[in-house]
Amino acid sequence: MQQAIGNGHVSGDGPFSKKCQTLLESTLGVSKALLTTSCTHALEITAMLLDIQPGDEVIIPDFTFVSTVNAFVLRGARPVFADIRSDTHNIDETQLKRLITPRTRAIVPVHYAGVGCEMDAVMEIAERYDIPVVEDNAHGLFGKYKSRYLGTFGCLAAQSFHETKNFTCGEGGALLINDPRYIERAEVIREKGTDRSRFFRGQVDKYTWVDIGSSYLPSDILAAFLYAQLEAREQIQQKRRRIWEFYYDRLSGWAQERSIRLPIVPYQCEQSYHIFYLLLPSLRQRSELISHLMARDIVSVFHYLPLHLSSMGRRFGGKPGDCPVTEDVSERLLRLPFYNDLTECDQSMVVEAIKEFHER
Numbered sequence: 001m002q003q004a005i006g007n008g009h010v011s012g013d014g015p016f017s018k019k020c021q022t023l024l025e026s027t028l029g030v031s032k033a034l035l036t037t038s039c040t041h042a043l044e045i046t047a048m049l050l051d052i053q054p055g056d057e058v059i060i061p062d063f064t065f066v067s068t069v070n071a072f073v074l075r076g077a078r079p080v081f082a083d084i085r086s087d088t089h090n091i092d093e094t095q096l097k098r099l100i101t102p103r104t105r106a107i108v109p110v111h112y113a114g115v116g117c118e119m120d121a122v123m124e125i126a127e128r129y130d131i132p133v134v135e136d137n138a139h140g141l142f143g144k145y146k147s148r149y150l151g152t153f154g155c156l157a158a159q160s161f162h163e164t165k166n167f168t169c170g171e172g173g174a175l176l177i178n179d180p181r182y183i184e185r186a187e188v189i190r191e192k193g194t195d196r197s198r199f200f201r202g203q204v205d206k207y208t209w210v211d212i213g214s215s216y217l218p219s220d221i222l223a224a225f226l227y228a229q230l231e232a233r234e235q236i237q238q239k240r241r242r243i244w245e246f247y248y249d250r251l252s253g254w255a256q257e258r259s260i261r262l263p264i265v266p267y268q269c270e271q272s273y274h275i276f277y278l279l280l281p282s283l284r285q286r287s288e289l290i291s292h293l294m295a296r297d298i299v300s301v302f303h304y305l306p307l308h309l310s311s312m313g314r315r316f317g318g319k320p321g322d323c324p325v326t327e328d329v330s331e332r333l334l335r336l337p338f339y340n341d342l343t344e345c346d347q348s349m350v351v352e353a354i355k356e357f358h359e360r
């Protein structure tokens with residue numbers, strides 16, 4: 001970060017932003033990576049790139065963060081919520097065909113917890129109906145499906161570098177572009193609707209307003225903060241793998257005896273080790289476990305509330321029973337503390353506290 005300040009280029013697209021982008025492009029094998037101010041903003045850019053218009057429909061899993069849907073609703077789209085699979089909590093690919101209509105303009109799979117969606121099936125149906133796929137890969141940087149990096153399947157994908165993610169600059173994200181036809185317009189939209197990037201490359205002699213757009217470039221100081229972590233990606237992912245496996249090894253026998261489910265990672269997925277959760281038998285047990293842990297200064301959290309039952313979701317016609325798997329999982333899922341510096345000692349305390357809960 002000191003170097004970024006010393007470079008005298010602290011606004012966007014400085015040397016560290018370029019380094020992050022080049023690293024993402026070469027590691028993942030994407031045509032273009034553009035750093036953004038958040039994953040939310042990267043998703044907003046995708047909605048503009050796909051020319052989403054009022055009344056267009058976008059298929060989105062019901063179990064996700066609001067930004068997945070809001071980015072498209074901002075352009076006037078009507079969200080069509082797909083329920084999730086009960087194993088990975090990813091979009092249920094078997095529902096897609098039923099949800100597609102002549103107005104469907106995008107399918108937005110979310111790789112929940114960095115475990116890949118069934119991308120063969122998703123891409124097959126999207127290609128058959130000629131519908132673009134945008135991957136919300138907020139959780140899944142460096143995760144793979146069938147040996148291929150998540151974020152490289154759809155024409156576009158969005159990453160998050162929010163503080164809750166494996167790699168972070170506080171607030172930040174990236175747009176990944178796999179279909180090169182979108183590159184030039186993405187640069188314009190990200191630069192306030194101007195052709196400033198072309199100007200800096202010497203391709204035009206002045207820059208001007210050419211399209212809609214907004215201000216989506218993170219400061220190069222943040223890019224420097226992020227770059228250090230991207231350089232250390234293998235060590236960071238190894239740490240997270242150790243944390244994930246520690247929970248899994250210590251809790252699996254215990255969970256099985258109590259009808260508590262731990263995360264399921266299908267053989268074709270190499271996960272990103274983003275989240276570790278328990279799926280408890282009931283909402284009551286989850287609430288009690290949260291309080292039990294809280295009394296021992298351990299913070300455990302749940303997410304996501306079913307989007308179709310939120311007040312916005314109801315405005316789009318959502319009603320109880322529309323997405324039964326999401327409704328059920330949303331009441332029972334509990335996330336355990338999981339961050340890069342979590343020590344084995346602290347993790348042991350979490351595990352012991354959880355086990356005490358069930359011995360009461």
Ligand SMILES: Cc1ncc(COP(=O)(O)O)c(C=O)c1O
Nearest residue numbers: 038039040065067138160161162
């Ligand atoms: C699935 C998913 N998509 C999008 C986002 C938004 O990310 P950001 O905070 O970088 O905008 C999140 C944030 O947690 C998320 O979990």
